[in-house]
Amino acid sequence: MVQEMLHATQPRTAGVYLDGTLGACGYAEAILNASCPDSIVVGLDLDPQAICRAQKRLDKYGDRFRAIHGGFHHTRSILEAQSITAIDGAVLDLGLSSDQLESPERGFSFRLQGPLDMRFDNTSGDTALSYLEVISTNKLEEILATYGQERYCKKLARVMLDALNRGDIVTTNDLAQVVSSFMGKRRGRIHPATRTFQALRIAVNREMENLAEGLEQIPEFLQPGARLCVVSYHSLEDRQVKISFRQRGTDRERWKVITPRPLRPSPGEVRENPRARSAVMRVLEASAGPMRGEAL
Ligand SMILES: C[S@@+](CC[C@H](N)C(=O)[O-])C[C@H]1O[C@@H](n2cnc3c(N)ncnc32)[C@H](O)[C@@H]1O
Secondary structure: OHHHHHHHHOOOOOOEEEEOOOOOOHHHHHHHHHOOOOOEEEEEEOOHHHHHHHHHHOHHHHHHEEEEEOOHHHHHHHHHHOOOOOEEEEEEEOOOOHHHHOOHHHOOOOOOOOEOOOOOOOOOOOOHHHHHHHOOHHHHHHHHHHHHOOOOHHHHHHHHHHHHHOOOOOEHHHHHHHHHHHHHHHOOOOOOOHHHHHHHHHHHOOHHHHHHHHHHHHHHHEEEEEEEEEEEOOHHHHHHHHHHHHHHHOOOOOEEEOOOOOEOOOHHHHHHOHHHHHOEEEEEEEOOOOOOOOOO
16 A cells, blocks of 8 residues: 555655564655655664665665664654664554565465464564464354464363364474364355464564554654554454544544545555555544653
């Protein structure tokens, strides 16, 4: 949704922009191009490989682009360390990138054989496998229900942990196989392991907690008139964004919700990139009012 994002954030010259989820840099590059010749983009990603690739891809922008290995949930400390006190716009394009999904060694895909990893930041924290090794059945059931909206969460949690204890789950394919066998006739239209992989990824990366932090911290930096644009890919994320924006929107002196209804990708974009079909964009604007650090 690059065009919609550009339309929403309206990048201008001499601005400072935050891309909280660099990925393959499509959004960051679009902002850099739209705000030539002197705006700055600070780009964050939890994935160190994404940061390396970003540095190479956007090298031609020189000092106008800063890639930082870190999470948008740490926006406050990251921007402070860059001596940035206010920004002219910010974007979050949530979830995982195609690069991550298509790399077997990252363990995000049930279609590709790989280690059961699933970490955005594969330099720290628990892999999905080590996460499963210490989780209780009740907690796993809760995760499958909440983050995967899995109807059969109770039985599936037990089946997964039994298989794990027998040593039958080590790789992505092992997990996909265990879930598929359990689902048997319960199969729906999507691959039976889709919800399980989604739920585990969200839990392992603390995605909902990080989103809540990001939605708390990023708006604090918006100049009057600047916008935060968030693209979500599932209803849980979108709900959290909607509620957060709505709550801010009750303070009309300070915030304006630009999208009472979310924006969706054009049919052309969905044709070109089927993964975009579930994308939903919401935009919040800081109205003229006290900025961060000023007295209310
Ligand atoms: C959908 S991709 C972004 C795609 C990007 N807009 C582009 O144009 O290529 C999401 C990226 O966000 C990163 N990510 C997920 N959670 C994050 C967080 N809390 N902080 C920073 N990056 C995060 C992932 O590692 C992934 O690279």
